Amino acid sequence: MAKVWKILALLLVITALVWLTTMWRWQSAQLDPSATDLTLHLGVLPLVLTAGLVMTLWAVKRLRSYAAAPPAAVTPPAATAQPVAAANTAVNERSAHAKVLGSAVQVRAGNQWKAAQASIASGECKPDLDAQLKDDDGIAVFTAPMPELSTDDLADALAETVNTLTQTKPEAWVGYEAPAEVLRALTLLETATGTMSEAVEAQWPALAAPPPSPRNKAATLPPGVAIRVAIPARWSVQSQQAAGAWLEQLFDPFIEAGLRAAGQSRAMAHSVRPAVQLHVHPVASAEAFWQLMDQQLLQWQRDKTPGLLWALAADSLLSENDTAAMAAAKELFSGNNQRGRVPGEAAASVLLASPDWPELPQAEPAQARLYRANLMRRDKSADASGRVGPQTLLQTTTDAIKASGCEPVQMEHITTDADHRASRTSEVYEMLQELLPHLDTSEQALRLGVGCGDLGVARLLTCVALTASQVQESQKPALVLGAFPAFERFAVVMTPPMAPPEATAAAPAPAA
Numbered sequence: 368m369a370k371v372w373k374i375l376a377l378l379l380v381i382t383a384l385v386w387l388t389t390m391w392r393w394q395s396a397q398l399d400p401s402a403t404d405l406t407l408h409l410g411v412l413p414l415v416l417t418a419g420l421v422m423t424l425w426a427v428k429r430l431r432s433y434a435a436a437p438p439a440a441v442t443p444p445a446a447t448a449q450p451v452a453a454a455n456t457a458v459n460e461r462s463a464h465a466k467v468l469g470s471a472v473q474v475r476a477g478n479q480w481k482a483a484q485a486s487i488a489s490g491e492c493k494p495d496l497d498a499q500l501k502d503d504d505g506i507a508v509f510t511a512p513m514p515e516l517s518t519d520d521l522a523d524a525l526a527e528t529v530n531t532l533t534q535t536k537p538e539a540w541v542g543y544e545a546p547a548e549v550l551r552a553l554t555l556l557e558t559a560t561g562t563m564s565e566a567v568e569a570q571w572p573a574l575a576a577p578p579p580s581p582r583n584k585a586a587t588l589p590p591g592v593a594i595r596v597a598i599p600a601r602w603s604v605q606s607q608q609a610a611g612a613w614l615e616q617l618f619d620p621f622i623e624a625g626l627r628a629a630g631q632s633r634a635m636a637h638s639v640r641p642a643v644q645l646h647v648h649p650v651a652s653a654e655a656f657w658q659l660m661d662q663q664l665l666q667w668q669r670d671k672t673p674g675l676l677w678a679l680a681a682d683s684l685l686s687e688n689d690t691a692a693m694a695a696a697k698e699l700f701s702g703n704n705q706r707g708r709v710p711g712e713a714a715a716s717v718l719l720a721s722p723d724w725p726e727l728p729q730a731e732p733a734q735a736r737l738y739r740a741n742l743m744r745r746d747k748s749a750d751a752s753g754r755v756g757p758q759t760l761l762q763t764t765t766d767a768i769k770a771s772g773c774e775p776v777q778m779e780h781i782t783t784d785a786d787h788r789a790s791r792t793s794e795v796y797e798m799l800q801e802l803l804p805h806l807d808t809s810e811q812a813l814r815l816g817v818g819c820g821d822l823g824v825a826r827l828l829t830c831v832a833l834t835a836s837q838v839q840e841s842q843k844p845a846l847v848l849g850a851f852p853a854f855e856r857f858a859v860v861m862t863p864p865m866a867p868p869e870a871t872a873a874a875p876a877p878a879a
Contacts, residue, residue, distance in 0.1 A: 480837035526795030555714035682823030683712035711820030786816030
């Protein structure tokens with residue numbers, strides 16, 4: 368009935384328009400219409416126009432319905448299986464994990480989570496005025512250096528490396544002298560590498576073991592070891608090349624031992640895939656290096672290949688060049704710029720194994736299980752004026768916890784790179800209040816940036832290495848949060864080597 372009334376209303380509108388138009392045309396032309404003209408123009412024409420319009424609308428509606436209707440043919444089973452398989456693969460990759468077989472840290476707060484947390488919470492570890500670095504006004508800047516760090520031995524070793532490079536290309540090294548930030552970062556890295564030597568060497572027998580033979584696969588790639596080292600991309604090309612050559616010398620004994628365990632030699636590198644490979648990555652940020660690590664671990668999982676990733680990162684912002692660049696960008700902390708960054712330095716080393724990597728009786732048990740990190744980007748810079756909301760960090764953390772199979776209430780500790788800046792403090796604490804209200808931040812949270820400043824490209828790996836020591840000691844899940852940059856937000860879950868049991872009950876609700 369409603370359609371009839373709509374058609375009648377449409378007929379009245381069209382009739383009125385036709386009559387007005389026709390009467391105006393006849394009057395303007397001073398015509399005397401006949402009875403036939405009156406019948407055709409005032410009677411038949413409105414009916415024809417209305418019927419034509421109704422039929423057109425009905426045809427358009429039928430065409431739209433036909434276009435939106437699903438195809439009648441039954442989809443073949445193979446076609447439906449493909450997206451389902453892709454979805455399953457995506458879920459498996461999102462919940463992938465690696466075993467943490469060892470970790471080492473060189474950072475101002477301490478090389479263990481508890482020691483670092485206590486020293487920062489008590490105020491013992493905090494930035495202080497630097498004795499040498501000054502700003503443009505001659506005022507000492509706040510820094511967070513490693514205490515009593517001597518770079519003399521490293522300077523001599525790097526000078527020998529540069530002399531060797533000079534023999535092949537002398538014009539490229541005229542007047543080169545390694546900057547202070549390079550010497551400090553490589554000194555820290557050398558110490559972290561030495562601390563990890565026993566843990567790494569204990570894994571070499573796995574290279575000689577026969578690879579597993581999964582079903583439906585004729586051959587499996589042999590175990591492989593990737594040594595990936597992150598250095599700052601802001602270093603000059605000369606410094607990057609010198610550091611790369613020195614790192615090759617530093618890791619040469621490890622590579623030789625690994626190749627021998629796999630029954631290979633340097634001469635075989637051109638004919639077969641080397642069992643141990645070194646990669647030096649000049650990266651712009653800690654997040655960029657983590658993505659490289661993630662790609663390596665994910666590739667091993669896809670190929671079902673036993674893999675061992677030795678990830679290292681080192682950085683130092685304690686130099687005139689870095690402080691001058693930060694001051695020019697108005698990013699250097701001072702009494703007049705509380706929103707600035709404090710130059711810091713650190714080195715970290717983490718030994719990660721794919722799930723297919725064999726467990727060796729002579730090696731120490733795994734420290735923890737590391738799940739895939741979740742990385743998101745804020746729409747608004749955290750350094751912009753106005754309130755900084757925790758939505759992006761909250762979503763990043765929620766997704767990371769969900770992918771690990773844990774519940775938020777199971778998280779017992781958090782480590783974050785957030786520093787003294789009010790925007791970072793409020794963002795992290797608002798997220799904790801909403802998602803992890805059960806945590807006591809005075810004892811269960813480590814804000815590494817507060818005591819150690821900006822750790823550059825070593826920032827995230829340092830947080831993970833410290834958290835691994837705490838998970839090993841407490842046997843409880845922990846969370847690592849990255850909230851230092853202006854846009855990127857990072858979250859990764861670490862659990863004991865054996866997956867924790869599911870939460871049996873939710874946290875008790877507060878009394879009304």
